[in-house]
Amino acid sequence: MTPVQALIAKELRSYFVSPVVYVVGSVFLLIVGLLAYLYVVFAGAQAIQLMQMQGSAQINLNDLVFRNLFSSIRFILLIILPILTMRLFAEERKLRTFEFLLTSPIGINEIVAGKFMSVFLVFLGLLGLTGFLPLVLALFSDFDWYPVLTGYLGLILLGALFLSVGVLASALTENQIVAAFVSFGLLLVLWLLAGVGSLLGDTAIGQAISYLSFMEHYDHLVRGLVDTKDLVYFVSGLALMLFLSHRVVDSTRWK
Amino acid sequence: MIEVQQITKRYGHHTAIDRVSFSVAKGEVLAFLGPNGAGKTTTMRILTCFMPATEGKAMVAGFDCADQPLEVKRRIGYLPETPPVYLELTVTEYLQFVGRLRGLSGKILTSSMQREIERLGLGTVQHRLIGNLSRGYRQRVGLAQALLHDPQVLILDEPTVGLDPKQIIEIRELIKNLAGSHSVILSTHILPEATAVCQRVVIISGGRIVAEDTPEQLSARLRQSEKISLTLKSPAPDTDRLLKSVQGVQNVFTSGAPGTFLLECELGRDAREEVARLAVTSGWGLLELKAISMTLEDVFLQLTRTEEGLAQGAVAATAEPAGQPA
Numbered sequence: 001m002t003p004v005q006a007l008i009a010k011e012l013r014s015y016f017v018s019p020v021v022y023v024v025g026s027v028f029l030l031i032v033g034l035l036a037y038l039y040v041v042f043a044g045a046q047a048i049q050l051m052q053m054q055g056s057a058q059i060n061l062n063d064l065v066f067r068n069l070f071s072s073i074r075f076i077l078l079i080i081l082p083i084l085t086m087r088l089f090a091e092e093r094k095l096r097t098f099e100f101l102l103t104s105p106i107g108i109n110e111i112v113a114g115k116f117m118s119v120f121l122v123f124l125g126l127l128g129l130t131g132f133l134p135l136v137l138a139l140f141s142d143f144d145w146y147p148v149l150t151g152y153l154g155l156i157l158l159g160a161l162f163l164s165v166g167v168l169a170s171a172l173t174e175n176q177i178v179a180a181f182v183s184f185g186l187l188l189v190l191w192l193l194a195g196v197g198s199l200l201g202d203t204a205i206g207q208a209i210s211y212l213s214f215m216e217h218y219d220h221l222v223r224g225l226v227d228t229k230d231l232v233y234f235v236s237g238l239a240l241m242l243f244l245s246h247r248v249v250d251s252t253r254w255k
Numbered sequence: 256m257i258e259v260q261q262i263t264k265r266y267g268h269h270t271a272i273d274r275v276s277f278s279v280a281k282g283e284v285l286a287f288l289g290p291n292g293a294g295k296t297t298t299m300r301i302l303t304c305f306m307p308a309t310e311g312k313a314m315v316a317g318f319d320c321a322d323q324p325l326e327v328k329r330r331i332g333y334l335p336e337t338p339p340v341y342l343e344l345t346v347t348e349y350l351q352f353v354g355r356l357r358g359l360s361g362k363i364l365t366s367s368m369q370r371e372i373e374r375l376g377l378g379t380v381q382h383r384l385i386g387n388l389s390r391g392y393r394q395r396v397g398l399a400q401a402l403l404h405d406p407q408v409l410i411l412d413e414p415t416v417g418l419d420p421k422q423i424i425e426i427r428e429l430i431k432n433l434a435g436s437h438s439v440i441l442s443t444h445i446l447p448e449a450t451a452v453c454q455r456v457v458i459i460s461g462g463r464i465v466a467e468d469t470p471e472q473l474s475a476r477l478r479q480s481e482k483i484s485l486t487l488k489s490p491a492p493d494t495d496r497l498l499k500s501v502q503g504v505q506n507v508f509t510s511g512a513p514g515t516f517l518l519e520c521e522l523g524r525d526a527r528e529e530v531a532r533l534a535v536t537s538g539w540g541l542l543e544l545k546a547i548s549m550t551l552e553d554v555f556l557q558l559t560r561t562e563e564g565l566a567q568g569a570v571a572a573t574a575e576p577a578g579q580p581a
Contacts, residue, residue, distance in 0.1 A: 014341065
């Protein structure tokens with residue numbers, strides 16, 4: 001077992017012995033399940049209306065359920081992922097294990113990567129549990145799997161970006177609450193940049209600001225459009241956040 | 256094994272340590288003695304590659320802390336001031352994690368864990384969560400962590416803090432046993448600890464090394480005169496004068512309780528016999544007579560109080576007469 005694997009194993013262990021993951025996980029699954037139920041009921045009601053008016057109904061689950069659901073999950077992730085990431089570095093600093101970690105024969109890049117990977121795995125687990133929704137729906141209806149899968153790809157990329165912002169925020173402070181709010185704030189800013197961009201309209205600056213927001217990139221994926229530009233956005237954003245985290249962790253040694 | 260050359264660490268305008276140099280040979284135990292905020296922890300943090308020095312060079316086991324930190328870290332066992340334990344893990348889980356982090360695996364990891372659990376008496380608590388353990392046990396888990404990969408160099412920041420007296424003695428024994436095969440630096444502000452386990456003492460104050468020697472040498476260097484404490488039941492008015500006339504006695508102080516005197520004598524001359532005879536023949540009622548040797552505690556207090564003079568080698572030039580009856 002390499003040092004990074006040891007760190008990931010330890011972090012996962014820490015996650016699952018604390019109640020945080022269970023609480024966050026249940027809330028997440030509950031809300032997602034509830035929303036899915038509402039969207040399906042809503043779609044059903046629409047179908048019944050159409051039947052009465054036209055005699056037949058062909059409703060599109062992709063549009064009525066999945067697109068709405070993916071849009072909603074984006075907002076839920078914005079709130080719950082900072083709760084998962086807040087402890088990563090802040091707790092180490094508070095409990096004075098930070099010094100131990102940095103004097104162990106493991107590089108700072110490995111520490112940052114290990115911390116990120118552990119929370120990413122937790123997130124993938126949670127996201128995997130939502131997989132039963134499309135599976136159950138597939139039993140009773142027909143829909144196009146392709147945009148659902150690209151939507152999940154979008155969720156994975158979006159989650160990774162959110163988590164990396166959380167890692168950075170956690171590295172900045174030794175107070176977990178502050179870490180959660182800083183990452184929440186940063187994510188909200190990234191969200192609202194889309195609004196600022198559209199206010200500025202179709203100018204170069206407006207487009208540049210819109211590009212910085214995850215909104216349109218994520219929307220493309222949810223609609224089934226896999227564009228390299230969007231993938232580049234997520235991957236480069238993730239890399240930038242992890243790089244900044246590395247710099248922040250490194251700089252705490254100098255103080 | 257450890258070579259520190261002229262390291263300086265500044266935090267903004269504050270200089271935490273100032274041109275500190277010392278070295279530790281293989282198998283030697285060195286005590287770092289100093290009041291709080293003297294720069295002990297800073298020095299240790301530089302040696303463990305936690306933070307870089309502003310100036311100067313630190314070498315551990317032939318590797319430069321600034322250039323090859325990973326190599327240095329592999330060869331060091333470090334116990335910080337606060338034991339670095341994860342409260343949500345059990346003792347075995349924690350040691351397993353530490354071992355893997357340092358590249359141990361399989362049978363070597365299991366046997367190393369077993370060795371340290373036995374050595375530090377953690378057998379009864381090995382499956383309990385560290386968060387539920389007392390301060391003393393956490394400290395021992397911290398020590399087990401530092402020793403787990405059998406490092407060449409051990410750096411222990413106040414290793415006996417939080418332990419009960421029996422455990423303190425055990426840990427000191429442990430450190431003594433490690434000497435010879437391991438190089439150890441330990442910081443402490445408990446003086447008997449330094450005398451008990453270390454071959455050499457570095458006294459640091461205000462970020463600078465003010466003295467470096469064996470515990471015995473240090474007290475000898477500081478003792479510029481022999482001192483005798485004398486208690487009399489009924490001293491006469493001219494007792495002072497008569498005492499001073501004894502051969503070898505240089506000074507007589509009478510401060511303190513009535514009837515107590517402090518005599519300062521020439522170095523290497525024991526005036527006790529003469530003084531006793533004089534006291535008896537004069538009928539002063541001799542109650543107590545004893546030589547005062549300087550404890551490391553006095554040395555420490557004097558050194559950290561008069562560091563300026565000492566830094567230039569004028570050892571204890573300004574040492575003030577201890578006017579209190581011992």
